[in-house]
Each structure stands twice: as C-alpha cells, then as structure tokens.
C-alpha cells in the first residue's frame with residue numbers, strides 16, 4: 001500500500017528551541033553539580049507520552065532523573081484535569097513543594113498539562129502558589145527549553161497558556177519509560193465534546209500525524225527492541241479524518257502490521273460511534289494487532305447517552321460488540337463507565353449493569369461523575385446524593401468482579417503466548433501479558449523479560465498464575 005503525504009502540513013520548527021537547549025545545558029552545568037530533574041505525571045497515557053518528550057528535552061539539556069522531588073533541581077508536574085480528584089491531588093502536591101523550595105531556593109518548579117490549560121486554574125496558581133516558577137499549557141510543551149532559559153536568566157514568573165488548537169510537533173527528543181512496551185501518539189485533541197468531558201477544551205481539535213512519520217517511528221521502536229507498541233489518541237478511530245492522504249485508522253493498522261519483526265500493536269481509545277466494521281476486519285486480519293479492544297460505553301441508558309452527547313444507543317453498542325466477537329471470538333473487551341451523571345436514575349444505572357453483564361468485559365475503568373467547570377454537564381441539576389452514587393458504584397464493582405473471576409477461571413488449563421514484561425511479585429517470578437491484555441505470573445528467569453513465551457495457566461484467584469511451556473523469541 002502506498003501513502004501520499006501532505007507536504008504542506010504545519011509542523012512546528014524546533015530550530016529555535018534547539019538553540020535554547022544548548023544554552024540551558026551550559027548554564028545548568030555551572031549552577032548545579034549534577035543537575036537533576038523530576039517529572040511527575042498525572043492522568044492518561046497521552047500525558048505519559050508527553051512526559052517522555054519532556055524528559056527527552058531535559059536529557060538534552062544535561063539533566064539526570066530522580067523520582068524524589070526533594071532531590072531535584074527542576075520539578076515538573078504534568079497535570080490532568082479530567083476529574084476533580086486528579087486536580088486536588090495536584091494542588092496538594094504543589095503545596096507540599098513550598099517547603100522543599102524554602103530549603104532549596106535555587107530549585108525551579110514548573111506545572112504543565114491539561115489542568116494548566118484552564119484559565120481559572122492558572123489564576124489560582126498565580127495568586128496562591130507563588131513558589132511556582134513556570135506554568136505552560138498543552139500547546140507549547142516544546143518550548144520548555146525557552147521557558148527554562150528565561151527563568152534561569154532572571155525572567156519573572158512565566159505563564160504561557162496560548163489557547164490555540166495546537167499544531168503537530170514532530171522531532172522532539174524522547175526518553176521512553178520502558179524498553180519492552182512503548183506509546184506512540186498517532187493523533188492529538190478531540191472533537192467529540194461529550195457533555196461531561198474537559199479534554200476537548202484543554203487539548204484542542206483533532207489533528208493526525210502523517211502516516212509516514214508514524215510508520216517511521218514504529219520502525220525505530222521495533223529496531224530499538226520494543227515488542228508492544230500502543231497507538232495513542234483520544235479517539236484513534238477518527239485518525240486521518242479530513243486529511244488528504246486518505247489513510248484512516250483501519251488502513252494505518254494494516255500498514256503498521258506490514259513492518260517486519262516480532263512485535264504487537266495495541267491502541268486506545270476507540271469511540272463506539274467511529275468503530276467501523278472496516279476496523280474490526282483490519283483487527284481480525286492483522287496478526288500483530290492484539291485481541292483487545294478498549295471501547296468505552298460510559299452508560300447503558302439511551303436517555304443519558306443522549307445527554308452525554310455520545311451519538312450511539314445501548315443496542316448500537318451491543319451490536320458492535322457482537323460484530324467484534326463474531327470476527328474475533330477470543331477478543332477481550334474493556335471499557336470506561338461513568339456512574340451518577342446528572343439526572344441518572346437507578347433504572348438508568350440498571351441499563352449500565354445490563355451492558356456490563358451482556359458484554360463480559362475483562363477490565364472496567366469506573367468513575368463517579370465529576371463536574372468540570374465550563375462543560376455543559378456541570379450546569380445540569382444533579383439531585384442524586386453522593387452516598388447513593390457510591391452505592392451504585394459499589395454494586396457495579398461487585399458485578400464486574402464476578403465477571404472477571406469467571407473470565408480468569410476460564411483461562412485455567414489453556415496456553416497463551418505472552419510478552420514477558422517485568423519481574424513478578426517475588427524473586428524468580430516474571431509477569432507476561434497476553435494478546436488479550438491479561439497478565440500471567442509464572443516461574444522464570446528475569447532474562448526472559450522482553451521475550452515472547454508460551455505459558456499455561458495453572459491457577460486463577462487474585463492473580464493469574466501459570467507455568468512456562470516454552471520460550472519463543
């Protein structure tokens with residue numbers, strides 16, 4: 001399959017930032033004996049991926065890394081705004097940095113990410129957290145070298161939060177967290193405006209990277225030894241919409257599947273309204289694409305789904321799941337669910353439980369509705385008490401736990417190909433992940449990490465246990 005590239009697409013020129021990088025590298029060497037940075041990431045995989053680029057830039061500026069904020073000369077919090085709980089954690093942890101900075105006045109504290117992209121949050125930081133030096137938004141992450149340079153050379157506190165939709169930033173250095181599994185962003189932003197969600201406001205409109213650039217990065221990752229590549233986007237199945245190259249997400253999967261090597265491809269997240277039969281067929285046909293689909297349904301009630309602005313019904317969702325299972329009987333599905341959307345009744349919630357029981361998810365990410373300032377849902381009357389919502393939430397967890405237990409028991413006696421990813425809970429144990437995203441712990445030498453192996457499941461209670469059948473590659 002050939003790919004045409006839109007040569008005119010706006011990408012950000014990084015030449016200026018490269019100059020800042022080398023300037024900062026010189027100045028930090030003089031200022032600190034062994035410059036150390038600590039990057040703390042909140043939120044989703046998109047933020048994890050952004051932090052890998054922030055670390056990449058910091059590394060080029062001569063920083064080593066520490067996990068301890070107290071040992072760091074530069075601390076960067078990459079924040080998340082998706083729920084109130086996530087934001088409160090950030091405020092608490094930024095507050096705690098004040099005492100560290102009193103002892104180390106030389107230290108630089110920077111806040112970035114989705115939370116900072118909200119005007120009221122930036123204002124609060126300006127007013128109540130004077131020890132924070134730099135605040136920058138999601139669209140200007142690549143300008144970190146410039147911000148550091150300016151602050152290090154005496155500029156007053158920096159607040160850089162342009163409200164653009166952002167361009168595509170290619171060519172930033174990357175310092176990936178792991179060496180076996182890696183993230184690869186294929187698109188940024190979201191156009192869906194689900195009525196409860198802050199993401200489209202803080203991440204801007206959808207924009208897709210060119211397929212050729214994605215394929216090149218995937219090839220480099222495979223060459224570097226990555227065996228499990230997760231393609232990232234808020235709604236990966238809108239990939240390529242409106243782009244002249246004509247490569248949609250299903251086609252992109254097929255292109256990536258052609259890359260030589262023994263590796264797996266995963267992706268997240270898929271929106272049910274854009275999950276096409278073409279995509280399910282591509283999943284079925286591509287042997288490198290994992291038998292796992294994260295397909296958030298949020299709620300089972302048609303009335304609430306409409307208010308959530310999700311553009312599908314309960315029966316649309318169930319039909320999609322059936323089409324997926326028809327093509328891939330061994331597929332594992334996972335989902336996100338919100339409990340207690342404004343105006344949701346217990347009857348609405350029972351529809352959610354019904355979907356959970358009918359589909360049989362192997363993993364469910366469950367959230368109680370959290371009002372987000374500026375979103376339509378935050379304006380709606382919300383008569384159900386928090387205690388009541390917590391009761392529904394617990395009921396949901398109980399049902400899901402039973403489903404998971406039965407799914408895990410079904411695995412006993414069967415052999416799965418796993419990618420050995422990390423040491424297990426005790427010495428002599430290794431954790432391997434199946435194509436369906438289940439983790440099996442088994443006796444093996446840690447030298448197996450990074451290899452594929454066949455493992456037979458012997459027991460499933462709290463964890464899935466197995467025994468090594470054979471090492472593959």
Ligand code: SAM
Pocket residue numbers: 044082083196197198199233234235269270271296298336337338367368369370371372
């Ligand atoms: N784009 C993805 C999607 O649509 O599935 C994920 C978006 S968000 C980062 C991850 C999950 O957070 C959502 O699927 C939703 O379940 C949950 N979420 C988003 N806004 C929320 C809110 N205001 N209150 C509670 N949960 C929320």
Ligand code: SF4
Pocket residue numbers: 190191192193194197198199200234235271
């Ligand atoms: Fe939020 Fe909906 Fe976009 Fe997901 S698809 S990021 S839930 S607005």
Ligand code: F3S
Pocket residue numbers: 042043044045046047079080081082114115198199202203
């Ligand atoms: Fe949070 Fe931003 Fe992700 S709001 S969930 S870090 S896109």
